[in-house]
Amino acid sequence: MSGSLAAARTALQTIKNSPQALDAADGISLLSLKHSLLLSYLQSLVLVAARRVLGDSLTERTPPAQPFGARDRGPRGACPGDLVDAMIEDRIVLEKVDVLESKMRYQIEKLVRIADGPASAPAAADDPLAFKPNPMALMGDEDAHDAPAKSRTTFRNDGHALKDDDAIYRPPRLAPVPYVEKSKNKSRATRAPIPSALATLAADPAQPFLESTSGLGGAPALASGRAQYLKRLQDFEEDNFTRIIQKKSDARRRQRDEEDLALGGDLGGAGARGGRRRAGGLEDEFGEVLRSVGRVTARDGQGQGDGYEELRQRGKKRDVLERSRASGGRRHRDASDDEPIDAPRMKKRSRFEQETKVAKKRLSKR
Template sequence: MNTNFKQVSDLVGNMLQRVKTGELSTEYGLNFLEIKYHMLLNYLINLTYVVLRKCSGHKIENDPSIDRLIEIRTVLEKIRPIDYKLRYQIDKLVKTAVTGASVADDPTSFKANPANLMSQLPETAGADGDSGSGDESDDSTKVLEKLRKAKAAKAGGPGKPESSSTGEVYVPPKHMAVPYEEESKSDRARKQMDRARKRALGSSLIQELKEEYLDTPVEISSSSRALQKLSRKEREREEYEEKYLTRLPITKADKHRSRKLTTLGEF
């Protein structure tokens, strides 16, 4: 432990020295990672305080540090899906920062660039040619003008407005490229087992056996088994949306299930 502590102390001290000298820039970064690191630091501080209290023989019951540890741990668990979604973007930025250039095998670097289709000749070169091209020349001019506008918008950076002549604002795409991770056979088998176990535990036969042989109190309800099943599906949907902070699309089957749930509830 002492060896690891010395290594960590030397590493942190060296990093702090590089930050103070300006060798490591901390101006531009992800706010999500900054918040996460601050929370991890507070978690370790409170955890060290609890260990110190226990080693000193003091009581930790009703100590405020316990509540802080629970709160920080809960927040860290809830932001795990966000961390998973940003993993590809973070890894890409880290590789770029380490190597100093973009990754050569990055799939997004092979996308089509419409600006390469623009003519590299001066604009006055076309004035010496044939002036009787008619509509074809007008169409080519319009296409080149659109490509110039697209190139100017790209050079201005995402989120920055275009030239005042167009009056339009560049809107960056909302979709972020992420690698496709194929699901392994073990993961598929585990999910199938979980679904089968959930279906078995939710069946009417298991419910009747639990009511007959277990000592737990039986809840008397006037709702039917179908109504309980539909209500359980709605609860699962709400739990998924709250866990992953997203809205699931409502299909025709979901609308039909909602109407059926309302109809059964009226009886």
């Protein structure tokens, strides 16, 4: 303790004897600011603790009129509230200084190493690792022997230097490069998706085959969250003998998803409402049949039904009247096909033309 006090008195005496060390016309350094703020913070903390022991209130304060960033801002008062405000300001400035110090850490460490090094170390005249051109390296061998080189340097095949005087390897001085760690989300996004076969195999290793002889899924298709949700919903309804009330849209979606699961789909690509569905569901299995339900035929202009309705009609034996109508229609089409393309066709008369013809006949009879 006595040694620390003696060292502090010696440092204070040195500062008093050299006033130029306290010249802060251009500002103070970052490290000096950090130490001054830390000392001020500790002093304010001790004074606040003493005021609290005496029972003083911490709400009394006399803040200065100028803002914190003003150069001509006066000092704070001596009230306990002023000490608390000073501690808050010191803490904020310390946090800002910590950020600046982390950005200038490399420069600070470099200056500290230079200051801690031997003061009498001569600077190399032809140091190839210095960041500046060396004109002496352009001279010939004869001039190189005459040049005042205090320390000669040899090079290896990889370009690194090895001094002959002490035989100590010194790597080249390179600028610091920050290490940027790769994001985990980016690696997950670029990762290939797991095949559905492997996902189903992990869910049920006892059944490695996905399809049976019928062509449908043999293993339970519970690889997606939607399929698991439907399974839990079905188990709950069967255990409690009740039906869960849902909206019409949710009920239709549930029915569609259950049909897809029954046909071997895994609902892996069925996202939100209106999203694109993955192949393997009801619509993909019977898409052609379902799309042909509402199609219209050119013969009668009515809906044909499903895709097998035409085959059913052809398989039935029709009566004589329907066969005669069909044969008459074919003969009419064949006769129209035999006519030349450029043959003139009779234009159908309008109602006005017909009435005009009837009127002319009546007048001719009179």
